[in-house]
Amino acid sequence: MTERKPRGVPFETWVDRQIREASERGLFDDLPGAGKPLPGQGEPQDEMWWIKRKLEEENLRFPLPGSLALRREAEDALAAAARARSETEVREIIAGINAKILDGTRKALSGPPLNLMPFDVEEVVGDWRERRPAEPAPDTPAATEPLDEPPAGTRSGWRSLFRGRRSTP
16 A cells, blocks of 8 residues: 655655665566667657557558548559459459549548549559469360260260260170
8 A cells, every 4th residue: 555645755755765665675677668768759749649559559540631541542452453363353443443533533522632533444454464473274185086985895874875875785
């Protein structure tokens, strides 16, 4: 339990004594962050430091004005299109962001002017194709004989049934 400050002792002196005694007892040993510099030391004072730190800890982005947020979303869409697995997926991603860009140019978004045009879908798909490694040609079996007719004398009963013929014993 914390003891009370005695009368006649200045508050600062009493606090300093409490800290010194706690330190002597080892109460400050093995604290997390011990020996590390204070975060933000040497940086200019920022009123929003705690909000920025929380956003960073939660892997969130700082809220941007509408036009800047749409520009960032367009960059993210291009990156997602580059990572897409199929041409259809690329087209869907670009169609989605183009719809948002057109909507953004029709509305008055907050922030600086948008100055963003919809992406050319065919150009993005062409870039996507160029970045992809060439797919190997499918292996085709080397057929020396036609697959329809097996060698003489080896006709199976199942094949004959499927062709509407009966096999001969």
